[in-house]
Amino acid sequence: MGRTRHDRFDCSPGCAVEATLSLIDGKWKGVVLYHLMSGTLRFNEIRRKLPNVTQRMLTNQLRELEADGLITRTVFAQVPPRVDYDLSERGRTLEPVILALKNWGDVNMPSAGSFAA
Amino acid sequence: MGRTRHDRFDCSPGCAVEATLSLIDGKWKGVVLYHLMSGTLRFNEIRRKLPNVTQRMLTNQLRELEADGLITRTVFAQVPPRVDYDLSERGRTLEPVILALKNWGDVNMPSAGSFAA
DNA sequence: GCCCATAGTGTCGAAAAGGATACCATTGGA
DNA sequence: TCCAATGGTATCCTTTTCGACACTATGGGC
Numbered sequence: 149m150g151r152t153r154h155d156r157f158d159c160s161p162g163c164a165v166e167a168t169l170s171l172i173d174g175k176w177k178g179v180v181l182y183h184l185m186s187g188t189l190r191f192n193e194i195r196r197k198l199p200n201v202t203q204r205m206l207t208n209q210l211r212e213l214e215a216d217g218l219i220t221r222t223v224f225a226q227v228p229p230r231v232d233y234d235l236s237e238r239g240r241t242l243e244p245v246i247l248a249l250k251n252w253g254d255v256n257m258p259s260a261g262s263f264a265a
Numbered sequence: 266m267g268r269t270r271h272d273r274f275d276c277s278p279g280c281a282v283e284a285t286l287s288l289i290d291g292k293w294k295g296v297v298l299y300h301l302m303s304g305t306l307r308f309n310e311i312r313r314k315l316p317n318v319t320q321r322m323l324t325n326q327l328r329e330l331e332a333d334g335l336i337t338r339t340v341f342a343q344v345p346p347r348v349d350y351d352l353s354e355r356g357r358t359l360e361p362v363i364l365a366l367k368n369w370g371d372v373n374m375p376s377a378g379s380f381a382a
Numbered sequence: 383g384c385c386c387a388t389a390g391t392g393t394c395g396a397a398a399a400g401g402a403t404a405c406c407a408t409t410g411g412a
Numbered sequence: 413t414c415c416a417a418t419g420g421t422a423t424c425c426t427t428t429t430c431g432a433c434a435c436t437a438t439g440g441g442c
Contacts, residue, residue: 154292162296162314164370165363173290175271175430179279191389197279202431207390227439228388241373246282248365253281256358292400308419319401324420344409345418 168245171216176201176209181246184219184235191231218242285362288333293318293326299363301336301352308348335359 154166172178176198183189183197195206210233213219218239224230235242271283289295293315300306300314312323327350330336335356341347352359 162299162367164367164374165295165299166293166370167374168366168370169286169290169295173286176283178282178286182279182282192387202433203390204392204432205430208430223389226388227437228386229390229438231389238373242369245362245365245369248362249282249285250279251281252359252362253283253285256355257281257284309417319403320420321402322400325400340419343418344407345416346408346420348419 171218172242172245174209174212176205177213178246178249180206180209180213181218181235181239181242182250184233184239185243185246188232188234191233194233213239288335289359289362291326291329293322294330295363295366297323297326297330298335298352298356298359299367301350301356302360302363305349305351308350311350330356 154163154170172181179198180194183194189197191206191210194210195201195203198206210219210221214221217236220234220236222232222234224232271280271287289298296315297311300311306314308323308327311327312318312320315323327336327338331338334353337351337353339349339351341349
């Protein structure tokens with residue numbers, strides 16, 4: 149389980165904002181969720197899309213996303229090992245959120261320009 | 266300046282997501298921005314809307330939000346001291362993001378129900 | 383036997399975030 | 413003089429996050 153910045157989110161109307169943020173604010177989670185929006189990806193496929201991420205950190209973030217029910221992790225019985233990651237049903241409901249974040253960043257953060265992937 | 270989880274956000278299409286998150290992911294920032302959406306608030310007004318926040322932490326988060334250009338801080342020459350906080354023009358452009366986060370939390374996080382403020 | 387591919391795990395340390403507590407500054411009113 | 417209001421600041425500590433580095437497991441091909 150990842151970071152718990154708040155213990156509870158039932159305190160005031162704005163808490164839902166914090167509740168949602170607590171699920172997606174780990175380093176790399178936002179960009180991972182964004183890439184999974186376009187379909188299934190394997191561990192190394194995700195990794196190659198993220199500059200400078202360490203294996204350790206990517207594994208950790210993926211495990212947290214899985215634990216929070218946002219992604220699914222499918223292990224194949226084969227060698228070399230194969231693990232597929234997808235957005236879960238629940239994760240799919242986050243698409244408007246992720247797109248809102250991306251749109252804002254594209255427009256308002258000068259160094260976050262949208263490049264071809 | 267708050268936490269800098271990434272140094273740069275020009276690496277791939279999903280970076281804009283992380284760029285935006287880096288501005289709003291401090292503890293309390295989401296809920297602060299949400300409450301400022303409905304208008305000017307003074308320090309203690311904000312504080313009273315946030316359960317369990319310490320003065321120290323609230324001041325710190327407000328200063329970061331200000332430094333990132335998301336809110337404005339207006340100091341009045343009076344006693345007792347009066348400081349007003351508002352969303353900046355730039356901060357206002359975040360409203361769709363904050364609302365998307367809140368909507369998702371209201372629907373998907375059982376303990377983040379929407380209470381009357 | 384060695385190397386490759388894939389997807390990790392273990393361990394420890396550095397850095398950052400968050401928190402507790404006490405204290406501060408100003409004027410105005412009693 | 414003391415207390416109230418407001419919005420902080422200083423200091424130190426605790427907790428969490430992130431990163432570096434090394435190592436692991438499996439089968440297949442040469």
